[in-house]
Amino acid sequence: MEAVKMVDLKGQYDKISQEIDTAISGVINSSAFINGPDVKTFENNLAAYLNVKYAIGCGNGTDALQAALMALGLKPGDEVITTTFTFVSTAETIALLGLKPVLVDTEPDTFNMCPRQTEKAITSRTRAIMPVHLYGQCCNMDFLSGLAVKYNLNIIEDAAQALGADYTFADGQVKKAGAIGHIGCTSFFPTKNLGCFGDGGALFTNNAELAEKIRMIVNHGMKVKYRQETIGVNSRLDSIQAAILNIKLKYLDVYNDSRRKAAEYYDNAFRDNPKIIIPSRTRQSSHIFHQYTLKTTGIDRDELKRFLASRQIPSMIYYPVPVHLQNAYRYLGHKEGDFPVSERLCKTVLSLPMHTELSDKQLEYITDNVTEYTK
Numbered sequence: 001m002e003a004v005k006m007v008d009l010k011g012q013y014d015k016i017s018q019e020i021d022t023a024i025s026g027v028i029n030s031s032a033f034i035n036g037p038d039v040k041t042f043e044n045n046l047a048a049y050l051n052v053k054y055a056i057g058c059g060n061g062t063d064a065l066q067a068a069l070m071a072l073g074l075k076p077g078d079e080v081i082t083t084t085f086t087f088v089s090t091a092e093t094i095a096l097l098g099l100k101p102v103l104v105d106t107e108p109d110t111f112n113m114c115p116r117q118t119e120k121a122i123t124s125r126t127r128a129i130m131p132v133h134l135y136g137q138c139c140n141m142d143f144l145s146g147l148a149v150k151y152n153l154n155i156i157e158d159a160a161q162a163l164g165a166d167y168t169f170a171d172g173q174v175k176k177a178g179a180i181g182h183i184g185c186t187s188f189f190p191t192k193n194l195g196c197f198g199d200g201g202a203l204f205t206n207n208a209e210l211a212e213k214i215r216m217i218v219n220h221g222m223k224v225k226y227r228q229e230t231i232g233v234n235s236r237l238d239s240i241q242a243a244i245l246n247i248k249l250k251y252l253d254v255y256n257d258s259r260r261k262a263a264e265y266y267d268n269a270f271r272d273n274p275k276i277i278i279p280s281r282t283r284q285s286s287h288i289f290h291q292y293t294l295k296t297t298g299i300d301r302d303e304l305k306r307f308l309a310s311r312q313i314p315s316m317i318y319y320p321v322p323v324h325l326q327n328a329y330r331y332l333g334h335k336e337g338d339f340p341v342s343e344r345l346c347k348t349v350l351s352l353p354m355h356t357e358l359s360d361k362q363l364e365y366i367t368d369n370v371t372e373y374t375k
Protein backbone atom coordinates (compact mmCIF):
# COMPACT_ATOMS: atom_id res chain seq x y z
CA MET A 1 0.00 0.00 0.00
CA GLU A 2 1.20 3.49 -0.83
CA ALA A 3 1.87 5.77 2.12
CA VAL A 4 -1.24 7.67 3.25
CA LYS A 5 -1.10 11.40 2.53
CA MET A 6 -3.34 14.18 3.86
CA VAL A 7 -3.70 15.35 0.24
CA ASP A 8 -2.25 13.82 -2.94
CA LEU A 9 -1.75 16.53 -5.55
CA LYS A 10 0.89 14.57 -7.45
CA GLY A 11 -1.35 11.51 -7.84
CA GLN A 12 -4.13 13.72 -9.19
CA TYR A 13 -1.76 15.48 -11.62
CA ASP A 14 -0.31 12.20 -12.93
CA LYS A 15 -3.70 11.19 -14.35
CA ILE A 16 -4.06 14.34 -16.47
CA SER A 17 -0.42 15.37 -16.86
CA GLN A 18 -0.47 15.42 -20.66
CA GLU A 19 -3.43 17.77 -20.86
CA ILE A 20 -1.98 20.02 -18.17
CA ASP A 21 1.50 20.14 -19.67
CA THR A 22 0.09 21.03 -23.08
CA ALA A 23 -1.98 23.83 -21.57
CA ILE A 24 1.01 25.24 -19.68
CA SER A 25 3.33 25.19 -22.67
CA GLY A 26 0.57 26.82 -24.71
CA VAL A 27 0.69 29.83 -22.43
CA ILE A 28 4.49 29.90 -22.41
CA ASN A 29 4.62 29.79 -26.20
CA SER A 30 2.06 32.59 -26.51
CA SER A 31 3.80 34.61 -23.76
CA ALA A 32 0.37 36.00 -22.81
CA PHE A 33 1.15 35.58 -19.14
CA ILE A 34 -1.12 38.32 -17.79
CA ASN A 35 -4.77 38.64 -18.84
CA GLY A 36 -4.22 36.18 -21.69
CA PRO A 37 -7.12 34.48 -23.50
CA ASP A 38 -7.05 31.51 -21.08
CA VAL A 39 -8.19 33.80 -18.26
CA LYS A 40 -11.29 34.91 -20.17
CA THR A 41 -12.05 31.33 -21.24
CA PHE A 42 -11.78 30.10 -17.68
CA GLU A 43 -13.95 32.93 -16.34
CA ASN A 44 -16.63 32.05 -18.90
CA ASN A 45 -16.46 28.33 -18.17
CA LEU A 46 -16.62 28.91 -14.44
CA ALA A 47 -19.58 31.30 -14.76
CA ALA A 48 -21.39 28.66 -16.84
CA TYR A 49 -20.58 25.92 -14.31
CA LEU A 50 -21.93 28.01 -11.42
CA ASN A 51 -24.81 29.43 -13.46
CA VAL A 52 -23.87 33.05 -12.66
CA LYS A 53 -23.62 35.98 -15.05
CA TYR A 54 -20.10 37.05 -14.10
CA ALA A 55 -16.97 35.31 -12.82
CA ILE A 56 -13.82 37.38 -12.29
CA GLY A 57 -10.44 35.83 -11.59
CA CYS A 58 -8.06 37.29 -9.01
CA GLY A 59 -4.83 36.51 -7.21
CA ASN A 60 -6.13 34.36 -4.33
CA GLY A 61 -9.20 33.67 -2.22
CA THR A 62 -8.33 36.25 0.43
CA ASP A 63 -8.03 38.98 -2.21
CA ALA A 64 -11.41 37.89 -3.57
CA LEU A 65 -13.00 38.52 -0.17
CA GLN A 66 -11.23 41.88 0.10
CA ALA A 67 -12.27 42.96 -3.41
CA ALA A 68 -15.86 41.96 -2.60
CA LEU A 69 -15.90 44.19 0.49
CA MET A 70 -14.30 47.03 -1.49
CA ALA A 71 -16.85 46.69 -4.29
CA LEU A 72 -19.70 47.16 -1.82
CA GLY A 73 -18.24 50.54 -0.89
CA LEU A 74 -18.35 49.91 2.86
CA LYS A 75 -17.10 52.72 5.14
CA PRO A 76 -14.76 52.46 8.15
CA GLY A 77 -16.78 51.48 11.19
CA ASP A 78 -19.37 49.55 9.20
CA GLU A 79 -19.98 46.15 10.72
CA VAL A 80 -19.65 42.85 8.89
CA ILE A 81 -20.75 39.62 10.54
CA THR A 82 -18.76 36.42 10.07
CA THR A 83 -17.96 33.21 11.95
CA THR A 84 -15.22 32.77 14.54
CA PHE A 85 -14.66 29.11 13.59
CA THR A 86 -12.91 29.33 10.22
CA PHE A 87 -9.72 30.19 8.43
CA VAL A 88 -8.88 33.81 9.20
CA SER A 89 -9.49 35.36 5.74
CA THR A 90 -12.99 36.72 6.33
CA ALA A 91 -12.18 38.49 9.63
CA GLU A 92 -8.79 39.52 8.23
CA THR A 93 -10.12 41.32 5.17
CA ILE A 94 -12.93 42.99 7.14
CA ALA A 95 -10.39 44.30 9.68
CA LEU A 96 -7.84 45.30 7.05
CA LEU A 97 -10.35 47.65 5.41
CA GLY A 98 -11.08 49.39 8.72
CA LEU A 99 -14.46 47.69 9.03
CA LYS A 100 -15.55 45.97 12.21
CA PRO A 101 -15.56 42.15 12.22
CA VAL A 102 -18.52 41.01 14.28
CA LEU A 103 -17.98 37.36 15.14
CA VAL A 104 -20.66 34.79 15.86
CA ASP A 105 -20.60 31.24 17.17
CA THR A 106 -21.05 28.00 15.28
CA GLU A 107 -23.75 25.34 15.00
CA PRO A 108 -22.26 22.29 16.74
CA ASP A 109 -23.41 19.77 14.12
CA THR A 110 -22.75 21.56 10.81
CA PHE A 111 -19.70 23.61 11.92
CA ASN A 112 -21.26 26.58 10.10
CA MET A 113 -22.17 30.01 11.49
CA CYS A 114 -25.24 29.98 13.70
CA PRO A 115 -28.15 31.66 11.86
CA ARG A 116 -29.97 32.77 15.03
CA GLN A 117 -26.85 34.32 16.55
CA THR A 118 -26.20 36.04 13.24
CA GLU A 119 -29.58 37.73 13.49
CA LYS A 120 -28.89 38.71 17.11
CA ALA A 121 -25.59 40.32 16.07
CA ILE A 122 -27.25 42.67 13.57
CA THR A 123 -27.16 46.37 14.56
CA SER A 124 -27.91 49.63 12.76
CA ARG A 125 -24.26 49.62 11.57
CA THR A 126 -24.34 46.14 10.03
CA ARG A 127 -23.82 46.22 6.27
CA ALA A 128 -22.94 42.68 5.29
CA ILE A 129 -22.79 39.03 6.33
CA MET A 130 -19.92 36.78 5.26
CA PRO A 131 -20.96 33.15 5.64
CA VAL A 132 -18.23 30.53 5.23
CA HIS A 133 -19.38 27.19 3.84
CA LEU A 134 -17.02 25.23 6.05
CA TYR A 135 -15.50 21.89 5.00
CA GLY A 136 -17.67 21.77 1.85
CA GLN A 137 -21.27 22.10 3.04
CA CYS A 138 -23.34 25.27 2.67
CA CYS A 139 -24.57 27.40 5.56
CA ASN A 140 -28.32 27.80 6.14
CA MET A 141 -28.78 30.13 3.15
CA ASP A 142 -32.60 30.17 3.39
CA PHE A 143 -32.29 31.86 6.77
CA LEU A 144 -29.31 34.09 5.92
CA SER A 145 -30.85 35.24 2.62
CA GLY A 146 -33.99 36.05 4.59
CA LEU A 147 -31.94 38.20 6.97
CA ALA A 148 -30.36 40.01 4.03
CA VAL A 149 -33.79 40.98 2.72
CA LYS A 150 -35.27 41.81 6.13
CA TYR A 151 -32.36 44.04 7.22
CA ASN A 152 -31.19 45.21 3.79
CA LEU A 153 -27.74 43.58 4.03
CA ASN A 154 -25.31 42.21 1.49
CA ILE A 155 -24.12 38.63 1.55
CA ILE A 156 -20.58 37.78 0.54
CA GLU A 157 -20.14 34.01 0.47
CA ASP A 158 -16.79 32.46 1.27
CA ALA A 159 -17.04 29.38 -0.95
CA ALA A 160 -13.32 28.55 -0.81
CA GLN A 161 -14.10 25.11 0.62
CA ALA A 162 -17.38 24.46 -1.15
CA LEU A 163 -16.93 24.96 -4.90
CA GLY A 164 -19.34 22.58 -6.62
CA ALA A 165 -21.71 22.10 -3.67
CA ASP A 166 -25.43 22.51 -4.42
CA TYR A 167 -27.86 24.29 -2.14
CA THR A 168 -31.59 23.57 -2.42
CA PHE A 169 -33.83 26.36 -1.14
CA ALA A 170 -37.13 25.70 0.62
CA ASP A 171 -38.94 26.69 -2.60
CA GLY A 172 -37.04 24.04 -4.56
CA GLN A 173 -34.58 26.37 -6.30
CA VAL A 174 -31.09 24.91 -6.55
CA LYS A 175 -28.00 27.12 -6.60
CA LYS A 176 -24.28 26.43 -6.44
CA ALA A 177 -22.25 27.57 -3.45
CA GLY A 178 -20.82 30.97 -4.35
CA ALA A 179 -23.76 31.76 -6.65
CA ILE A 180 -26.21 32.50 -3.85
CA GLY A 181 -25.14 35.78 -2.21
CA HIS A 182 -24.66 39.22 -3.78
CA ILE A 183 -21.02 38.25 -4.30
CA GLY A 184 -19.41 34.82 -4.01
CA CYS A 185 -15.71 34.24 -3.49
CA THR A 186 -13.47 31.24 -3.89
CA SER A 187 -9.84 30.17 -3.72
CA PHE A 188 -7.84 27.96 -6.07
CA PHE A 189 -5.13 27.27 -3.49
CA PRO A 190 -3.61 23.93 -4.59
CA THR A 191 -5.34 21.83 -1.91
CA LYS A 192 -8.84 23.20 -2.54
CA ASN A 193 -11.35 21.01 -4.38
CA LEU A 194 -10.55 23.01 -7.52
CA GLY A 195 -6.90 23.88 -7.02
CA CYS A 196 -4.31 25.41 -9.34
CA PHE A 197 -0.51 25.14 -9.20
CA GLY A 198 0.05 28.22 -7.06
CA ASP A 199 -2.25 30.95 -5.80
CA GLY A 200 -5.52 31.90 -7.48
CA GLY A 201 -9.05 33.03 -6.68
CA ALA A 202 -12.29 34.29 -8.19
CA LEU A 203 -15.42 36.31 -7.48
CA PHE A 204 -18.95 35.68 -8.76
CA THR A 205 -21.98 37.88 -9.08
CA ASN A 206 -25.14 38.34 -11.13
CA ASN A 207 -25.00 42.12 -10.71
CA ALA A 208 -23.48 43.91 -13.73
CA GLU A 209 -22.53 47.01 -11.76
CA LEU A 210 -20.75 45.00 -9.04
CA ALA A 211 -19.02 42.89 -11.69
CA GLU A 212 -17.65 45.98 -13.40
CA LYS A 213 -16.44 47.41 -10.08
CA ILE A 214 -14.78 44.15 -9.07
CA ARG A 215 -13.06 43.87 -12.43
CA MET A 216 -11.61 47.36 -11.92
CA ILE A 217 -10.66 46.81 -8.27
CA VAL A 218 -8.56 43.71 -8.94
CA ASN A 219 -6.67 45.55 -11.69
CA HIS A 220 -5.58 48.84 -10.04
CA GLY A 221 -9.03 50.42 -10.32
CA MET A 222 -8.66 50.67 -14.10
CA LYS A 223 -11.29 50.20 -16.76
CA VAL A 224 -9.12 51.68 -19.46
CA LYS A 225 -5.34 51.28 -19.22
CA TYR A 226 -3.67 53.99 -17.11
CA ARG A 227 -7.01 55.58 -16.12
CA GLN A 228 -7.83 54.88 -12.48
CA GLU A 229 -11.55 55.12 -11.73
CA THR A 230 -11.34 53.80 -8.19
CA ILE A 231 -8.65 52.75 -5.70
CA GLY A 232 -7.79 49.19 -6.52
CA VAL A 233 -5.21 46.49 -5.95
CA ASN A 234 -3.03 44.30 -8.15
CA SER A 235 -4.65 40.91 -7.87
CA ARG A 236 -4.98 39.02 -11.12
CA LEU A 237 -5.32 35.35 -11.97
CA ASP A 238 -2.20 34.31 -13.95
CA SER A 239 -2.81 32.95 -17.44
CA ILE A 240 -0.87 29.77 -16.60
CA GLN A 241 -3.09 29.13 -13.59
CA ALA A 242 -6.21 29.83 -15.66
CA ALA A 243 -5.05 27.36 -18.31
CA ILE A 244 -4.54 24.69 -15.63
CA LEU A 245 -7.92 25.48 -14.05
CA ASN A 246 -9.63 25.21 -17.43
CA ILE A 247 -8.52 21.58 -17.57
CA LYS A 248 -9.27 20.79 -13.94
CA LEU A 249 -12.74 22.40 -13.96
CA LYS A 250 -13.87 19.62 -16.33
CA TYR A 251 -13.05 17.11 -13.60
CA LEU A 252 -14.40 19.03 -10.60
CA ASP A 253 -17.60 16.99 -10.30
CA VAL A 254 -15.64 13.75 -10.64
CA TYR A 255 -13.20 14.97 -7.98
CA ASN A 256 -16.03 15.92 -5.64
CA ASP A 257 -17.65 12.51 -6.18
CA SER A 258 -14.47 10.67 -5.25
CA ARG A 259 -14.22 12.75 -2.07
CA ARG A 260 -17.84 11.87 -1.29
CA LYS A 261 -17.07 8.19 -1.81
CA ALA A 262 -14.18 8.36 0.65
CA ALA A 263 -16.44 10.21 3.11
CA GLU A 264 -19.02 7.43 2.85
CA TYR A 265 -16.34 4.86 3.61
CA TYR A 266 -15.42 6.81 6.75
CA ASP A 267 -19.08 7.27 7.70
CA ASN A 268 -19.79 3.56 7.46
CA ALA A 269 -16.74 2.68 9.53
CA PHE A 270 -17.50 5.16 12.33
CA ARG A 271 -21.29 5.44 12.39
CA ASP A 272 -21.70 3.10 15.36
CA ASN A 273 -18.51 4.15 17.15
CA PRO A 274 -19.58 5.89 20.38
CA LYS A 275 -16.33 7.87 20.58
CA ILE A 276 -16.54 9.33 17.07
CA ILE A 277 -19.20 11.71 15.80
CA ILE A 278 -19.31 11.67 12.01
CA PRO A 279 -19.94 14.93 10.12
CA SER A 280 -23.63 15.70 9.79
CA ARG A 281 -25.22 16.25 6.38
CA THR A 282 -27.96 18.80 5.96
CA ARG A 283 -31.00 18.27 3.76
CA GLN A 284 -30.42 21.58 1.96
CA SER A 285 -26.80 21.27 0.92
CA SER A 286 -24.80 18.61 -0.84
CA HIS A 287 -21.39 18.06 0.78
CA ILE A 288 -18.21 18.08 -1.28
CA PHE A 289 -15.95 17.17 1.62
CA HIS A 290 -13.14 19.61 1.29
CA GLN A 291 -12.41 18.12 4.69
CA TYR A 292 -13.73 15.02 6.41
CA THR A 293 -13.91 16.32 9.94
CA LEU A 294 -15.03 14.16 12.82
CA LYS A 295 -15.57 15.09 16.44
CA THR A 296 -14.21 12.98 19.27
CA THR A 297 -16.18 12.41 22.43
CA GLY A 298 -14.92 10.87 25.66
CA ILE A 299 -11.37 10.48 24.33
CA ASP A 300 -8.37 12.80 24.01
CA ARG A 301 -8.36 14.09 20.44
CA ASP A 302 -4.65 14.95 20.53
CA GLU A 303 -3.75 11.45 21.67
CA LEU A 304 -5.76 9.95 18.82
CA LYS A 305 -3.87 12.25 16.45
CA ARG A 306 -0.51 11.12 17.90
CA PHE A 307 -1.57 7.47 17.71
CA LEU A 308 -2.48 7.85 14.03
CA ALA A 309 0.82 9.61 13.36
CA SER A 310 2.66 6.66 14.95
CA ARG A 311 0.93 4.49 12.32
CA GLN A 312 1.99 6.87 9.51
CA ILE A 313 -1.50 8.32 9.16
CA PRO A 314 -1.53 12.12 8.92
CA SER A 315 -4.45 14.10 10.31
CA MET A 316 -5.04 17.81 10.84
CA ILE A 317 -6.84 20.13 13.22
CA TYR A 318 -8.91 22.70 11.34
CA TYR A 319 -8.93 24.92 13.37
CA PRO A 320 -7.02 24.81 16.65
CA VAL A 321 -7.85 28.38 17.78
CA PRO A 322 -11.00 30.36 16.90
CA VAL A 323 -10.58 33.84 15.44
CA HIS A 324 -11.82 35.59 18.62
CA LEU A 325 -8.97 34.10 20.69
CA GLN A 326 -6.18 34.87 18.18
CA ASN A 327 -3.70 37.53 19.36
CA ALA A 328 -4.31 39.65 16.27
CA TYR A 329 -8.02 39.92 17.11
CA ARG A 330 -7.68 40.59 20.86
CA TYR A 331 -8.63 44.21 20.15
CA LEU A 332 -12.19 43.07 19.48
CA GLY A 333 -12.39 42.50 23.23
CA HIS A 334 -13.44 38.86 23.34
CA LYS A 335 -12.47 36.37 26.00
CA GLU A 336 -12.56 32.63 26.44
CA GLY A 337 -16.14 31.48 26.90
CA ASP A 338 -17.66 34.04 24.51
CA PHE A 339 -18.27 31.43 21.79
CA PRO A 340 -18.41 28.12 23.64
CA VAL A 341 -19.43 25.94 20.69
CA SER A 342 -16.49 27.06 18.56
CA GLU A 343 -14.07 26.77 21.47
CA ARG A 344 -15.26 23.22 22.13
CA LEU A 345 -14.94 22.32 18.44
CA CYS A 346 -11.33 23.55 18.44
CA LYS A 347 -10.63 20.94 21.12
CA THR A 348 -12.53 18.02 19.57
CA VAL A 349 -12.36 18.20 15.76
CA LEU A 350 -10.00 16.08 13.70
CA SER A 351 -9.76 16.05 9.91
CA LEU A 352 -8.73 12.73 8.33
CA PRO A 353 -6.90 12.35 5.01
CA MET A 354 -9.24 13.52 2.25
CA HIS A 355 -8.40 13.77 -1.44
CA THR A 356 -9.30 12.35 -4.82
CA GLU A 357 -6.78 9.53 -4.87
CA LEU A 358 -7.59 7.57 -1.68
CA SER A 359 -7.74 3.82 -2.32
CA ASP A 360 -10.02 1.42 -0.45
CA LYS A 361 -6.87 -0.18 0.98
CA GLN A 362 -5.76 3.14 2.41
CA LEU A 363 -9.24 3.94 3.72
CA GLU A 364 -9.38 0.52 5.38
CA TYR A 365 -5.99 1.10 6.98
CA ILE A 366 -7.03 4.53 8.31
CA THR A 367 -10.41 3.41 9.64
CA ASP A 368 -8.99 0.20 11.18
CA ASN A 369 -6.48 2.27 13.11
CA VAL A 370 -9.06 4.79 14.32
CA THR A 371 -11.25 1.89 15.39
CA GLU A 372 -8.35 0.18 17.15
CA TYR A 373 -7.58 3.33 19.14
CA THR A 374 -11.20 3.94 20.13
CA LYS A 375 -11.97 0.33 21.14
Ligand SMILES: *Cc1c(COP(=O)(O)O)cnc(C)c1O
Nearest residue numbers: 060061062087089160161187189
Ligand atom coordinates in the same frame (compact mmCIF):
# COMPACT_ATOMS: atom_id res chain seq x y z
C1 LIG B 1 -8.38 28.76 1.65
C2 LIG B 1 -9.40 29.60 2.27
C3 LIG B 1 -9.38 31.01 2.12
C4 LIG B 1 -8.23 31.76 1.53
O1 LIG B 1 -7.85 31.45 0.27
P1 LIG B 1 -6.38 31.86 -0.24
O2 LIG B 1 -6.45 31.59 -1.68
O3 LIG B 1 -5.41 31.00 0.48
O4 LIG B 1 -6.20 33.30 0.07
C5 LIG B 1 -10.43 31.74 2.64
N1 LIG B 1 -11.43 31.15 3.31
C6 LIG B 1 -11.47 29.82 3.49
C7 LIG B 1 -12.63 29.23 4.21
C8 LIG B 1 -10.46 29.02 2.99
O5 LIG B 1 -10.51 27.69 3.21
